[in-house]
Amino acid sequence: MGSNISDQVVSLVEVGLAKTWEDATERWLFEKSDKASLHSDKCIIRWLCPYLNGLTLSQIDRGVIDDIVLKKLKSGVANSTVNRMLALLRAVLRRASSEWEWIKTAPRIRLLKEPVRRVRFLTLVEAQRLLSHLPEQIALMATFSLATGLRKSNVTGLQWSQIDMQRCVAWVHPDQSKTRKAIAVPLNLDAMRVLALCKGRHPVYPFASPGHMCVSISTSVWKRALADAGIEDFRWHDLRHTWASWHVQNGTPLNVLQELGGWESSEMVRRYAHFSAGHLVAYAERLPKVIE
Structure with missing residues (x-):
């Protein structure tokens, strides 16, 4: 033995x-x-x-x-x-x-400490200024991102077959989602207006140019628009942070935001918690008044 x-x-x-x-x-x-x-x-x-x-x-x-x-x-x-x-x-x-049993043990690998970064988001005025400096097609995509919170790949890969204009809803298939779970995407008025402007441009992709199957966002064009708008340290993915921050600032509960954004973990949503203090105001008022 x-x-x-x-x-x-x-x-x-x-x-x-x-x-x-x-x-x-x-x-x-x-x-x-x-x-x-x-x-x-x-x-x-x-x-x-x-x-x-x-x-x-x-x-x-x-x-x-x-x-x-x-x-x-x-x-x-x-x-x-x-x-x-x-x-x-x-x-x-x-x-x-x-799993493969190719080695007896794996070496211990510790990750480096990372500084806690602030959530980068735009004010409404900054967002409008950025959109005004983007080419029309990219501006429409950015507006749609601000309206839905979708990741860049989900916007560029979106197809008309994933959109129900009657019910004002779109959906992301599991194989297109970061969490490998389907995501329902309610379309607000801004998102519906963008899609209305995109109708007739391409038979498959709302944001594709006529005659092109590939939807892409030029890095140089994006950086030039940021410079012209006077906005620094802002990535395309920060449009999603902006969408989430706006939601919380306007009263959307974190559990609802988690479902809207398709986040698997509530920890991913907690980064926006500090934007919402409305539900704490009543408790803050319980203290005795110092100034009469």
Whole structure:
């Protein structure tokens, strides 16, 4: 009996010595082919290739990982960018250990501390100013994002078949959602006006140009509009933050916002909690009056 266990351990170690980082990433990408952020995984793996290709999984230890972290930091990126790389590396090695049984244990990988960032959002006046400096097609997409809170990929990939103009609702299919769950998208007046302006432009995609199947947002055009509007440090994804912030500031409960935004975790919505204090006013008034 003891001999069999010993043989299994030896066999496990031998497999770990034989399997390389390339073997692990190939299997990872195959098993995660339906992952919403697969493109991001591929970019990170491509960056890691010069440092890990040719190494067996057993050779990827804390020393190797620490060297990679230093190289990444020296390139000038933020801790959050390093952490995305570390999170993927950790996930692959853990799976190689716990599920594939290619190595006995995976090295412990701790993420770097990240500064707590403020939620970046625009005021209504700033948003209107930005829209006025964008080309018409991109302005329509930005307005639709501000009206629905949809992520960029869900706006660019939206099809007419996903929209019911009669019921004022659109939907995101599970395979288009970051959480892999369908999302119902109620369309307010601004969203309906945008779609009305897009009618007849393209038979499939509301935001596609005539004769083009691909919907894209030019980074240079976006940056130029921000500069012309006098707006700094603002990404397209911050349109979603703006939408959420406006909702909370106007009284939308956090649990409703979570459903509207398709967030899987309530923690993702808590970042907007400080924008809403209306329900606390009555309690604040319970204190005795200092000034008569």
